[in-house]
Structures are given as structure tokens and as C-alpha cells.
Amino acid sequence: MLFRGQNVPILYGLGRKNILGSEDWTARGTIQKIGATIFAIGFFCGSVALFVASFLVRAEISETVGGVLGPIFGSLLAVLAFLVACMGMFLTFRLARGIVRSFYK
Secondary structure: OEEOOEEOOOOOOOOHHHOOOOOOOOOOOHHHHHHHHHHHHHHHHHHHHHHHHHHHHHHHHHHHHOOOHHHHHHHHHHHHHHHHHHHHHHHHHHHHHHHHHHHHO
């Protein structure tokens, strides 16, 4: 593919194995394994922190806002933080599966 006389790199893959975070993704090469491991550890720590904070945020928001809306906003934000933490855990384990899968191929 030419673009003004230069070769343009193709930044997409033809299969799902090249897309980071897909079900079939595997880490290829040492650098990708190390980078994905660091990324997964960061996701895991952030997810655990959000999971713990989801319990603490409800009481804090309820106390700060007060009245009838305090417990409602506190509960909504706690559920939102919990859902984001669950999504982070899901992505962490999907990355970890790709890293482990790369050692067997």
C-alpha cells in the first residue's frame, strides 16, 4: 500500500490472535510477555482497589450529601465502582490467559 511514495505499515491483523485482549490472543515474544504481565498486574491492583473502595464510597457519599439523596447516590456510585472493578478483573484474567497460553505454544 503506497501513500505519497512511502510504504504505510498495516496496523491491523487478519485474525483474532493479533488483537490484544481477544479470546485467542497470545503474547508473542519476551517483550510482549513482560509488557502484558505488567499491564495485567496494574489492572489487577486497580480492580482490587476499586473493589475495596466501592464499599467505602457508599458511606462517604451518604454522609457528605445527606438527606434522602445521599444513600441513593452512594449506592449508585458503589455499584458503578463495583462494576468497573469486575470489568477490570475480567480483563486481567483474559490477559493472564493469553500470557499463560503463550508458554504452551
